[in-house]
Amino acid sequence: MVDAVVLGAYFVIVITIGVVSSRRVKSMDDYYMGGRRFGKVMMTMYAFGAGTHADTAVGVVSQSYRLGMAGIWYQWLQIFNTPLYWLLAVVFRRARCLTTADLYEMRYGRSLGTLFGFMGVAINLSYMGLMLLGSGRLVEALSGHRVTLGWAIALMLGSFVFYALIGGLVATVWNDFFQGVLTIVMSFLLIPFVLNAIGGVSGFQQRVPNAGALFSLTSPGEIGLFWIISTAINQMFSLVAQPHIMSNMAAGKSELDNRIGFTAGVSLKRVCTVAWALVGVLALGLYQKTGVAPDHVFGALIHDLLPAGFAGLMVACIMASVMDNGAVYLITTSALFTRNLMRVVRKDAAGDRRELLISRIFSVVFAACSVALAYAFEDVPSGLRFLWGLTPLIGIAFWLGLWWRRANRYGAWASFLAASISWIIGVTAFGWSGNQALPKLIALNLGTGLVAGAVVSLLTPPEPEDRLDRFYVTINTPIGEELTLPTGAIVSEGAA
Amino acid sequence: MIGPRGYRRLVGWKNWEIPRPGKEAVVGFVCVLAVSLLLHLGLVLLCKLFQPG
Numbered sequence: 001m002v003d004a005v006v007l008g009a010y011f012v013i014v015i016t017i018g019v020v021s022s023r024r025v026k027s028m029d030d031y032y033m034g035g036r037r038f039g040k041v042m043m044t045m046y047a048f049g050a051g052t053h054a055d056t057a058v059g060v061v062s063q064s065y066r067l068g069m070a071g072i073w074y075q076w077l078q079i080f081n082t083p084l085y086w087l088l089a090v091v092f093r094r095a096r097c098l099t100t101a102d103l104y105e106m107r108y109g110r111s112l113g114t115l116f117g118f119m120g121v122a123i124n125l126s127y128m129g130l131m132l133l134g135s136g137r138l139v140e141a142l143s144g145h146r147v148t149l150g151w152a153i154a155l156m157l158g159s160f161v162f163y164a165l166i167g168g169l170v171a172t173v174w175n176d177f178f179q180g181v182l183t184i185v186m187s188f189l190l191i192p193f194v195l196n197a198i199g200g201v202s203g204f205q206q207r208v209p210n211a212g213a214l215f216s217l218t219s220p221g222e223i224g225l226f227w228i229i230s231t232a233i234n235q236m237f238s239l240v241a242q243p244h245i246m247s248n249m250a251a252g253k254s255e256l257d258n259r260i261g262f263t264a265g266v267s268l269k270r271v272c273t274v275a276w277a278l279v280g281v282l283a284l285g286l287y288q289k290t291g292v293a294p295d296h297v298f299g300a301l302i303h304d305l306l307p308a309g310f311a312g313l314m315v316a317c318i319m320a321s322v323m324d325n326g327a328v329y330l331i332t333t334s335a336l337f338t339r340n341l342m343r344v345v346r347k348d349a350a351g352d353r354r355e356l357l358i359s360r361i362f363s364v365v366f367a368a369c370s371v372a373l374a375y376a377f378e379d380v381p382s383g384l385r386f387l388w389g390l391t392p393l394i395g396i397a398f399w400l401g402l403w404w405r406r407a408n409r410y411g412a413w414a415s416f417l418a419a420s421i422s423w424i425i426g427v428t429a430f431g432w433s434g435n436q437a438l439p440k441l442i443a444l445n446l447g448t449g450l451v452a453g454a455v456v457s458l459l460t461p462p463e464p465e466d467r468l469d470r471f472y473v474t475i476n477t478p479i480g481e482e483l484t485l486p487t488g489a490i491v492s493e494g495a496a
Numbered sequence: 497m498i499g500p501r502g503y504r505r506l507v508g509w510k511n512w513e514i515p516r517p518g519k520e521a522v523v524g525f526v527c528v529l530a531v532s533l534l535l536h537l538g539l540v541l542l543c544k545l546f547q548p549g
């Protein structure tokens with residue numbers, strides 16, 4: 001009863017935010033970018049909330065339960081790259097684009113914008129499927145299996161479609177703020193309860209024979225130094241290709257707001273990751289002999305250890321997290337569809353209002369497709385590994401073209417095709433799957449993609465000088481300053 | 497053709513457009529790096545705390 005009251009109260013707050021926010025959506029920029037009016041705290045919580053959902057916690061707890069503290073690397077990887085994100089945040093903001101596909105188009109031309117549009121939809125579908133699976137498993141475990149995976153997914157789907165349709169990015173960012181605070185509290189709340197249940201640190205060491213090995217940051221045969229380095233590099237190519245990264249890095253009021261917001265959000269998530277990994281390992285002291293499935297451990301801990309009311313709060317937190325992350329995926333995918341894909345079949349430009357309507361209809365179709373994918377993944381970690389293979393395929397072209405003027409559209413296509421073919425060969429012909437094969441697969445994908453991109457670029461004609469000048473001047477000029485090309489011509493911001 | 501531009505490049509190599517980072521970029525980069533290293537150190541210390549002996 002207490003759980004139901006807490007759950008109900010939380011939903012009232014979240015839906016009120018959505019309804020109030022919907023009044024501020026008057027244009028495409030409002031819907032996709034929240035009018036670029038968020039400050040440091042909101043941007044931090046947006047970056048934290050958009051990168052933190054139930055499957056993130058379920059995945060880390062699941063891997064730590066199976067491998068020990070080494071399982072933390074499933075989410076800890078970004079910490080190596082975080083300083084680089086400080087520099088990257090301004091590139092996305094200065095690009096003055098609504099979608100990442102627009103950025104690819106500005107650098108390489110329309111064909112790459114369309115390619116990113118297709119890849120972006122596929123990537124977001126996979127992220128959404130994974131999120132639904134992870135959250136569904138968590139709700140399943142939290143309810144003591146009274147709510148099945150199918151019902152949990154249906155409930156979450158309904159809530160975030162509603163949320164994205166009414167509010168756009170403003171509602172999502174405000175929801176991220178509340179959900180973010182709650183996630184941080186809930187992540188650490190479980191630790192004293194677990195420690196109490198197993199008799200503290202000494203109790204854990206007595207209950208689990210190999211306690212020392214479990215607190216090693218590597219796991220022999222699965223997660224070693226090569227795994228850590230290769231997946232960290234892979235994350236750099238993956239992050240820039242995530243379709244929602246444009247709003248994540250560019251929806252702030254100023255460059256400093258974007259920089260602080262994104263890096264602080266990413267770092268905050270890693271702090272919570274420590275709590276999840278610790279809880280996953282300590283759970284061995286409770287469930288080692290009971291045979292709880294790794295994906296169910298997080299939910300089982302909350303169900304078994306937290307007092308009445310907290311389980312409801314946790315379900316509310318998960319639902320809110322799924323609502324706003326699902327909304328982010330829906331908003332960014334509908335932006336890709338209306339701006340970068342629809343024009344392939346429709347040559348005439350739709351008006352702002354009509355585009356908003358089409359975007360909202362597409363969101364519903366997209367959400368339905370993601371359910372099918374939720375059932376396609378074997379478990380959360382295997383779903384994450386799939387995404388680590390898929391997302392960087394299009395990210396290679398970003399890094400090739402960011403600083404190297406000679407990279408061109410032919411090289412960008414070659415990098416995508418070579419990496420894709422390598423990935424398929426690695427998985428099907430060589431049978432590379434699971435943790436052990438992941439570093440080899442990454443080395444093959446990224447290696448062939450980078451080499452193919454560079455060689456083909458050098459062997460084919462460069463991009464027109466005018467396009468290159470516009471691109472580099474745009475990404476290196478703060479918003480509000482004049483865009484002056486090397487020829488002396490001044491470009492208006494709208495034309496950039 | 498690489499003519500005058502509104503930003504300064506880090507290296508003078510042809511075909512490379514790496515911008516020279518400003519004060520905000522350098523200071524922020526170092527601060528984020530320090531936070532990142534501290535988080536790593538904290539994680540290592542936590543693991544030591546839970547290891548027997």
